[in-house]
Amino acid sequence: MSSLSLTAEAPAAPADADDGVWLECIECGDTYAPFDEIRYTCDCDALLEVRYADLPTWDEFEGRGVWRYSAALPFEVGVTLPEGDTPLHRVPRLEEDLGVESLRIKHEGMNPTGSFKDRGMTMGVRVAQELGVDRLACASTGNTSAALAAYGARADLETLVLLPAGKVAAGKVAQASLHGARILEVDGNFDTCLDIVQDLAQRGEAYLLNSLNPFRLEGQKTIGLEILEAHKEDYGEYPDRIVLPVGNAGNTSALYKCFRELVQAGAIEPDEVPKLTGVQAEGAAPMVEAIENGAEETRRWDEVETIATAIRIGNPVNAPKALPGIRETGGTAVAVSDEEITAAQRDLAGEGVGVEPASAASVAGLRKLREQGDVDADERVVCLTTGHLLKDPDAAAEAGADPEPVPGDTAGVLEHLGE
Numbered sequence: 001m002s003s004l005s006l007t008a009e010a011p012a013a014p015a016d017a018d019d020g021v022w023l024e025c026i027e028c029g030d031t032y033a034p035f036d037e038i039r040y041t042c043d044c045d046a047l048l049e050v051r052y053a054d055l056p057t058w059d060e061f062e063g064r065g066v067w068r069y070s071a072a073l074p075f076e077v078g079v080t081l082p083e084g085d086t087p088l089h090r091v092p093r094l095e096e097d098l099g100v101e102s103l104r105i106k107h108e109g110m111n112p113t114g115s116f117k118d119r120g121m122t123m124g125v126r127v128a129q130e131l132g133v134d135r136l137a138c139a140s141t142g143n144t145s146a147a148l149a150a151y152g153a154r155a156d157l158e159t160l161v162l163l164p165a166g167k168v169a170a171g172k173v174a175q176a177s178l179h180g181a182r183i184l185e186v187d188g189n190f191d192t193c194l195d196i197v198q199d200l201a202q203r204g205e206a207y208l209l210n211s212l213n214p215f216r217l218e219g220q221k222t223i224g225l226e227i228l229e230a231h232k233e234d235y236g237e238y239p240d241r242i243v244l245p246v247g248n249a250g251n252t253s254a255l256y257k258c259f260r261e262l263v264q265a266g267a268i269e270p271d272e273v274p275k276l277t278g279v280q281a282e283g284a285a286p287m288v289e290a291i292e293n294g295a296e297e298t299r300r301w302d303e304v305e306t307i308a309t310a311i312r313i314g315n316p317v318n319a320p321k322a323l324p325g326i327r328e329t330g331g332t333a334v335a336v337s338d339e340e341i342t343a344a345q346r347d348l349a350g351e352g353v354g355v356e357p358a359s360a361a362s363v364a365g366l367r368k369l370r371e372q373g374d375v376d377a378d379e380r381v382v383c384l385t386t387g388h389l390l391k392d393p394d395a396a397a398e399a400g401a402d403p404e405p406v407p408g409d410t411a412g413v414l415e416h417l418g419e
């Protein structure tokens with residue numbers, strides 16, 4: 001049975017485990033000591049996962065935020081700003097409009113740099129310190145670079161970010177810049193940036209903190225733990241489905257790993273695992289294509305385009321971890337148009353929840369799946385919104401109402417208001 005099966009046995013610790021933690025290849029099963037050398041993938045080129053000899057149950061968690069879940073992580077604490085502990089908003093009008101039993105919005109835009117990337121970065125930078133590296137790097141559609149720059153600055157480490165020229169939202173570039181990252185604007189899309197930064201990392205130029213790095217996903221697992229705990233407290237049960245935007249499919253992989261480990265620990269039953277449901281933009285949908293075709297791998301899309309620049313990605317590196325997650329949980333994947341994304345961004349804003357376009361894709365996807373009859377009316381659904389509205393002020397201004405010029409006196413304002 002594949003180690004990525006929802007009902008796989010808990011793994012036994014190999015001799016090279018460090019304090020019950022090791023890296024294991026998802027394809028060939030080879031294991032590696034986690035902190036003896038810098039390594040991102042297996043010698044066979046497949047992806048690695050962090051594995052643990054002991055998996056915790058619910059009563060071992062205490063405190064707040066990402067590090068509340070340290071019993072499920074490789075370290076007790078890391079460089080923290082602090083991150084996690086994000087709201088699970090109620091959106092009653094949208095819930096009624098979409099016609100589901102319940103709808104909650106897990107707003108990851110409320111993290112310190114405004115996206116879920118902070119959860120992975122608090123962990124990734126802690127590992128970088130353990131390894132003793134002095135330069136951190138990532139390719140990014142923007143949010144990863146903002147998080148890397150902030151956490152790198154906090155840890156007093158040099159940071160280098162590669163961005164696709166002209167395709168990163170203004171707020172994200174501003175963050176990376178002010179937090180002191182060296183910003184390289186690459187003539188190419190995100191996938192080209194990631195190819196280059198992987199080459200740089202292999203040559204020892206920098207420590208790679210994209211989600212190819214298995215430790216990033218350990219931090220991001222905590223989204224799943226927070227959702228399950230909060231949802232159970234409010235409704236007495238776990239959600240039936242979690243809908244999330246997909247780019248590199250790191251979050252999808254992290255949530256699936258979270259649920260697999262809970263099942264292995266006996267903390268939840270396999271049939272309680274929420275259906276992982278991925279949403280991509282129509283102009284960048286290799287994961288949706290693979291799910292629809294029943295393919296084992298994604299096809300690399302060389303041309304990608306969408307208003308949701310955060311998920312403007314044609315070669316999702318974590319697909320081998322995420323495709324089994326979507327399939328084994330009984331989930332699905334769906335593509336939405338830029339118009340549907342903008343409409344969902346307005347819907348969320350109308351309930352006071354400000355998100356960037358990629359985040360709104362989750363709600364747009366849920367609407368489409370309801371219309372297609374793929375999501376039932378009796379389902380309890382959580383949509384993940386991954387980044388804050390202010391990340392992309394241009395998209396927000398475009399989607400919102402235009403300011404109205406008025407004269408500088410009360411009478412003129414009243415006249416304009418038509419009163």
Ligand code: F0G
Nearest residue numbers: 140141143144247248249250251386387
């Ligand atoms: N939503 C937002 C706002 C993102 O920034 C990203 C990824 C995703 C969704 C997709 O998450 O890759 O785990 O499937 N942004 C990366 C970046 C690629 O560079 O900031 P995923």
